[in-house]
Amino acid sequence: MAHEVDLESFKELERDIILRVLYRDQTVQSIEEERVRNLKTHLQHLRWKGAKSSSQEYKEKCCARCQQTLGLLLNRGAVCQGCSHRVCSECRVFLRKTHAWKCTVCFEDRNVKIKTGEWFFEERARKFPTAGRRETAGARLLQSYQRQSSKISVVPPTPPPLSESQCGGSPNRLQELGHFRGFNKSVENLFLSVTTQMRKLSKSQNDMTSEKHLLAMDPRQCMGHTERRSQSDTAVNVTSRKTSTPDILKAFHQEDPRHPPSPVLKQDTPPSSPTHSTVFSGGLRHGSLISVNSTCTEMGNFDNANVTGEIEFAIHYCVNSHSLEICIKTCKNLAYGEDKRRKCNPYVKTYLLPDRSSQGKRKTRVQKNTLDPTFEETLKYQVDPAQLATRRLQVSVWHLGTLARRVFLGEVILPLATWDFEGSAAQNARWYPLRAKAEKYEENIPQTNGELAVRAKLVLPVGPRMLQEAQEDQLALNGQLCLVVLGAKNLPVRSDGTLNSFVKGCLTLPDQQKLRVKSPVLKKQACPQWKHSFVFNGVSSSQLRQSTLELTVWDQAMFGMNDRLLGEAKLGSKGGAPGCTDSCSQSKLQWQKVLSSPNLWTDMTLILH
Amino acid sequence: MTDGDYDYLIKLLALGDSGVGKTTFLYRYTDNKFNPKFITTVGIDFREKRVVYDTQGADGSSGKAFKVHLQLWDTAGQERFRSLTTAFFRDAMGFLLMFDLTSQQSFLNVRNWMSQLQANAYCENPDIVLIGNKADLLDQREVNERQARELAEKYGIPYFETSAATGQNVEKSVETLLDLIMKRMEKCVEKTQVPDTVNGVNSGKVDGEKPAEKKCAC
Numbered sequence: 053m054a055h056e057v058d059l060e061s062f063k064e065l066e067r068d069i070i071l072r073v074l075y076r077d078q079t080v081q082s083i084e085e086e087r088v089r090n091l092k093t094h095l096q097h098l099r100w101k102g103a104k105s106s107s108q109e110y111k112e113k114c115c116a117r118c119q120q121t122l123g124l125l126l127n128r129g130a131v132c133q134g135c136s137h138r139v140c141s142e143c144r145v146f147l148r149k150t151h152a153w154k155c156t157v158c159f160e161d162r163n164v165k166i167k168t169g170e171w172f173f174e175e176r177a178r179k180f181p182t183a184g185r186r187e188t189a190g191a192r193l194l195q196s197y198q199r200q201s202s203k204i205s206v207v208p209p210t211p212p213p214l215s216e217s218q219c220g221g222s223p224n225r226l227q228e229l230g231h232f233r234g235f236n237k238s239v240e241n242l243f244l245s246v247t248t249q250m251r252k253l254s255k256s257q258n259d260m261t262s263e264k265h266l267l268a269m270d271p272r273q274c275m276g277h278t279e280r281r282s283q284s285d286t287a288v289n290v291t292s293r294k295t296s297t298p299d300i301l302k303a304f305h306q307e308d309p310r311h312p313p314s315p316v317l318k319q320d321t322p323p324s325s326p327t328h329s330t331v332f333s334g335g336l337r338h339g340s341l342i343s344v345n346s347t348c349t350e351m352g353n354f355d356n357a358n359v360t361g362e363i364e365f366a367i368h369y370c371v372n373s374h375s376l377e378i379c380i381k382t383c384k385n386l387a388y389g390e391d392k393r394r395k396c397n398p399y400v401k402t403y404l405l406p407d408r409s410s411q412g413k414r415k416t417r418v419q420k421n422t423l424d425p426t427f428e429e430t431l432k433y434q435v436d437p438a439q440l441a442t443r444r445l446q447v448s449v450w451h452l453g454t455l456a457r458r459v460f461l462g463e464v465i466l467p468l469a470t471w472d473f474e475g476s477a478a479q480n481a482r483w484y485p486l487r488a489k490a491e492k493y494e495e496n497i498p499q500t501n502g503e504l505a506v507r508a509k510l511v512l513p514v515g516p517r518m519l520q521e522a523q524e525d526q527l528a529l530n531g532q533l534c535l536v537v538l539g540a541k542n543l544p545v546r547s548d549g550t551l552n553s554f555v556k557g558c559l560t561l562p563d564q565q566k567l568r569v570k571s572p573v574l575k576k577q578a579c580p581q582w583k584h585s586f587v588f589n590g591v592s593s594s595q596l597r598q599s600t601l602e603l604t605v606w607d608q609a610m611f612g613m614n615d616r617l618l619g620e621a622k623l624g625s626k627g628g629a630p631g632c633t634d635s636c637s638q639s640k641l642q643w644q645k646v647l648s649s650p651n652l653w654t655d656m657t658l659i660l661h
Numbered sequence: 662m663t664d665g666d667y668d669y670l671i672k673l674l675a676l677g678d679s680g681v682g683k684t685t686f687l688y689r690y691t692d693n694k695f696n697p698k699f700i701t702t703v704g705i706d707f708r709e710k711r712v713v714y715d716t717q718g719a720d721g722s723s724g725k726a727f728k729v730h731l732q733l734w735d736t737a738g739q740e741r742f743r744s745l746t747t748a749f750f751r752d753a754m755g756f757l758l759m760f761d762l763t764s765q766q767s768f769l770n771v772r773n774w775m776s777q778l779q780a781n782a783y784c785e786n787p788d789i790v791l792i793g794n795k796a797d798l799l800d801q802r803e804v805n806e807r808q809a810r811e812l813a814e815k816y817g818i819p820y821f822e823t824s825a826a827t828g829q830n831v832e833k834s835v836e837t838l839l840d841l842i843m844k845r846m847e848k849c850v851e852k853t854q855v856p857d858t859v860n861g862v863n864s865g866k867v868d869g870e871k872p873a874e875k876k877c878a879c
Contacts, residue, residue: 062704062745065703066703066704069703069704070703070704070705070745073704073705073706073707076707077707077732080670080709080732083664083665084665084670086665087665087667087670090665162850165850166669166846166847166850167668167669169669169670169754171846171849171850172754172783172846172849174849175783175784175849176751176783176784178784179783179784179785180751180783188752189748189749189751189752190749190752192748193745193748393803394763394801419679420678420679420680420766421678421679421680421761421764421766421767422679422680422699422701424699426701
């Protein structure tokens with residue numbers, strides 16, 4: 053009861069499979085309930101045979117079961133210790149293992165207890181008193197699910213089974229009432245009778261039937277019992293009256309659990325958002341273990357040359373939330389992680405290349421001892437649509453051995469530039485063959501860590517005299533380089549899609565003198581807009597032609613950890629290396645423009661590497 | 662199979678790590694077939710089988726035969742279905758605790774499953790049979806028979822080495838569990854009845870027919 057299982061927490065396909073099993077179990081239980089009703093009806097008939105004899109007043113001494121007359125000297129009968137009735141020798145059943153005996157009704161009562169499983173429910177009620185007596189876990193699950201479904205108004209409620217169970221319950225209670233009148237039973241039967249009386253009060257039609265039973269039984273008691281028996285019956289009645297008061301309290305307690313179900317239903321909405329936050333907090337935990345995970349990742353065992361098997365997953369991009377979702381489903385025909393011991397504890401790990409940091413790592417749980425694992429997990433990345441084309445998805449399968457030893461089992465690398473996210477076919481899962489670790493990656497796509505937008509101007513003083521200006525320029529270096537860092541985009545963000553980013557600038561003069569500047573930190577922004585000015589004083593245009601300006605973008609780490617380098621760009625003479633790409637040559641031309649056009653702003657977009 | 666013509670409905674439940682062979686074991690017992698492919702169980706499932714149970718007398722003679730309807734519950738060993746499967750522990754009258762003889766880890770987890778049983782079963786000491794499955798894979802065996810038998814003796818439960826592939830000991834292990842349940846069933850009912858000694862003494866008196874026992878009617 054404390055752990056109420058919620059079928060809503062499972063996937064729809066799994067929920068359907070489980071519900072199908074619960075409906076099959078419901079069929080089995082209904083057949084069993086029918087059988088139990090028949091057994092109890094049969095037992096009631098045996099008791100009624102004994103009740104008929106009490107109506108014949110002229111025969112004072114006769115068997116309580118078969119109505120035969122008991123003799124005065126021979127066949128005087130004996131009193132059954134179970135029911136305190138006098139029975140003849142024909143109506144006794146000797147137990148097999150002992151020499152004790154019971155009358156036929158007591159013996160049949162014992163058999164009915166065995167066959168209906170009453171022994172099991174009595175034992176279980178001792179350990180779980182609050183649980184429904186004959187209720188099964190499947191029935192409880194089904195009821196709670198149907199209750200939730202009726203709230204959602206998807207599946208209509210099913211009143212017929214409830215009414216059937218109520219109709220079935222009443223005859224059982226009446227039979228037990230008669231049973232109680234006939235026998236001296238344990239305290240448990242007192243509770244049963246009290247429960248019967250409680251139900252009797254609520255049902256007027258059954259009251260008439262119960263009263264008839266009581267009237268029918270009273271004459272037999274008056275005739276058959278001695279004075280001591282009558283006193284014990286009176287004591288029993290007193291006990292039942294005392295018991296009724298706690299039962300009323302129990303009724304109130306039973307009403308209390310009915311109120312919690314509605315708060316439980318209200319709590320259906322909050323669990324979804326904690327789950328959502330858990331995904332992000334999991335990413336943060338990854339960040340806090342950068343060094344440990346990096347060490348483990350680098351120490352992965354790649355010696356397994358035997359790469360076999362396939363992996364099934366689906367790729368989906370949610371445009372609204374800029375979320376790339378990889379649904380890892382299953383693998384099959386994997387290689388053994390440990391060949392000698394034939395062990396395989398597989399899990400799946402993904403990266404969005406070229407980002408190989410631990411913050412960009414996603415992985416599933418470990419499935420133990422299987423070459424065909426089922427994961428059914430969704431791994432998510434926060435990526436801008438424009439950046440998807442520059443990324444490659446790496447899906448690799450690993451074996452978790454003893455002492456956190458990892459063995460590579462195969463991988464799949466998919467360039468996302470050619471991936472068709474619009475097509476509906478991409479939504480479905482596909483099988484990909486696992487491949488060994490590639491030695492060299494394709495370098496057709498340039499590796500970039502984003503773009504940096506800057507604005508630059510060289511400020512030179514303008515004097516009235518040409519000659520004096522030339523002389524002053526040679527003597528005093530009073531030129532000025534102004535660089536405004538506007539913003540950046542497509543930076544490699546953290547797992548939660550944010551950054552605490554700042555920019556460092558370093559101007560290296562021809563005499564190896566370094567001028568360093570730094571921008572303020574912008575917190576929790578994926579596309580920061582610093583708009584911060586870097587000013588380098590005391591420089592001339594001739595010096596700048598031989599200088600190098602290096603701009604680096606960093607992600608500030610928290611509490612003493614090292615900042616993470618996101619990307620860098622270089623401007624100047626050294627930046628013009630031979631074999632540079634078009635973007636480098638473009639920035640080189642722009643830099644030349646800054647130097648050749650003093651006192652004019654020049655906008656540049658730098659590619660970060 | 663859907664008729665109610667039986668004397669007892671007995672519910673058994675198979676539990677153990679994922680991949681030890683619970684589903685294939687039950688499939689071998691109910692249909693006498695072997696499915697080598699591993700399809701992981703989703704949550705919960707059950708199979709049914711009708712068997713005839715012969716009660717044994719004290720002197721060993723054959724007693725009355727009863728029809729028993731077995732409902733064999735199959736649970737998923739994966740962690741994410743744990744809360745669902747443990748809810749069904751309460752309904753089971755007996756348990757088949759299974760591990761894989763080719764997997765030392767599944768044998769070590771038997772202790773964890775025993776703790777789950779004691780917490781969720783219908784009583785503190787339910788009837789359990791320990792089963793080491795995949796006994797036919799001799800070359801891949803990792804669990805020593807002596808280790809497993811010692812663990813079973815520690816818990817006081819029977820131990821069988823079975824193979825769903827060959828059918829070895831499959832029927833025997835389930836019959837042993839059923840026998841334990843039937844005996845417990847009779848014990849539980851006898852306790853709630855009047856003590857036997859009183860009826861026994863009364864029986865002796867009736868046989869003697871002593872005149873001293875005569876009582877006045879009023």
